[in-house]
Amino acid sequence: MDTTTLVLANCLLFALYAGVMLIHAKLVEGARGSLWFAGSSLVRGASMLLVGVPWFQALPARYTGAFSAILAVIGALMLHQAFAELLERGHMMRWVQLALVAMMVIGAVTLVMAPGRGFLLPSLLCGTLSIQFFVIASVVVHFSGEEVGPVGWLTASALAGYSAILMVRAVVATPWGLHRFGYPVNIIPVWLMICLVTSAVTTFGFKMLSTAQLRVELLWRAQVDELTGLLNRWALKRLTMREIARCRREKCSLAVVMMDLDGLKQVNDTTGHACGDVVLQAVASVLQEAVRDQDLVARIGGDEFCVLLPKASLDDALMVAERMRLEVEELTVQFRGETVRTRASLGIATSDISGLTWQALMDASDSALYSAKRAGRNRIVVARTEGSYVLVPEGKTATVLAERENAAN
Template sequence: MVTAFLLLLTSNIMLVTNGHLPAFFPFVLGNTVLLIGFALLHFSFPEVRARARSQRRLSIALAVILFTTHLFFTYVHASHLARVLFFSVTVAIQSGATAIILFRFADREVRYPTRCTAAIFGLISAIQASRLVWIAIYRVAPDEVTGSAMRWIALLGYAVLAATVPLLYFWTMTVRLQGRLEQLAFTDPLTGLLNRRSIEQEGNIELSRLVRSPTALPLSVILLDLDSFKQLNDRYGHPAGDHVLHTLSSILSPSLRGFDRLARIGGEEFLVLLPQTNLEQAVDIAERLRILIETATFRFEHNVIPVTASLGVATTPTTPESWSSLMSRADANLYLAKRLGRNRVAV
């Protein structure tokens, strides 16, 4: 973004040297640098970088067209009108492409500032398109007409872009950073699952729902702990343990229902939140998860690591219950599964 505006500033400095420097600098190089500045602005947005290959080809093609046509209409067949025409066409296409992509593919969290930015680039594109209409009607470049309103409109458009786009970009990046920080606060960095804080909030929301709707299906939880995980780390190393945890999350998540929640709440311990699920259903799900873990293949480097888990299941009673009470019962059942020999489900 900074480089783009430096190029735009440099191009304008070269443009005002018309008559003081060789024609190559204000006419050919100045206009080409200005278009490249628009292209760099274009690629400063994540929405554009996600489509970098096709957009890069477009920007390179426009820059080549502008440079070669300005060389031709400066040194071979001098025509200021033709230079203005090709400049307006290329800038209109480049800024129009920016506007379209930002408007169509704006992320939900930054939709408002991104679409405001799209509107600014759309304005620049519209101004350049109106210059083409002017040329088609009057057969003369707008800047060759004394007091031309079109010239001042173009300058106003550039001023609006210079004043607003950096602010809108900063706004967008601030919102993205805030969203990223919130994501880090509520997710486990190793597995990408919810963390303890996040799953506790989800659980309390579900418990509140049960208080409001006593006839609703109960809430169940499954507390899952990998068996002999310390020995696994000692034998295969901590990178192997991290690999097992990451792989486990990718195995468990697809096997759950869309409204279930899976979290890593510490170490090798996971929690499955099962809304609208009675005890019998929860036990069936827990047993399915246990078998899934036992039969899965965990490979790390040249080793196949055997992994099993113990699971404790708890379901809310008919009377209201706190989250800590529900978790305490699930934890007690988990340790019961451990005492009974591991690799089993206990209720």
């Protein structure tokens, strides 16, 4: 296969990949980087077409070569931006790529203006592209994530291999390389064949990474409450079932704290649901600060929150619940010139008393919560034996509670 045929094959594939990415960007909402990838394919294809097919060489060879070189490095810059945007690393090492493009522009103009120096342009171009593709490979391999590790490694390997071929070509294109290897050495067909393979692997890798990123994002949306950013009920149940299985293996206990805001309906009725949403977001923020690092916080209803405490005793649950109650009590929300405050009632259930099942823990903590509401709100109630609940005095710990129960018995 001659060089012109290989160039045309590469250009046609670049056009095909650009079309695929444009369709992908049109059909898939949130397909990050697809437009950049399509633009990169078109620019790189145009660059190759200018110097590889005689029909397009209307200008003198040195001007055509310089323009083609500039297009090539711009195409690599756009490819970098495509992967950086896809992996949500928008500015990652972009300054390196911009510096390389600027260097290529200056170098191309200088070599065109300097008689007898144009033969250095291929070496400068290949060396610059080699560094650019190595930078892209570094971004891909470092930030692909565990979910798409094999695809990330495959794509990065293809880019790194292409970078190595470009560096070899840069060395061969220098006067030293020509003297060392002689004029018969022609790696351009080899480079064009490798370019065909690399482009295919890179496009496949980009599509797979994009699909994996969308899958992760959809999974995140399915597990997270959109308003507060906390877990939703489905995600909490799934994680609780996992913790229950671990507790059974390790013979440990866990606790659930159910919390309901007192008076949020009145806030919605008097100041509007927009204010209620702001209150919910503020409460979600303080709850995340009040719990332990390993605890899981979820919003499971309109104004109802639930906290799962792995490896927690009743003492641990009471201390966390009291912190939650105080944080909400001290919370002040400013909304359109008005000061809004709220309170919270909380119910606690532990696996030692209520049982190590999802439904038993939820039922017990929910019943304890409504006992707290009936007892006057803004307080904590602990579920004890079936149908029995203990009101916790404000600021008291489980140790004091145990002493009260012993005295009562």
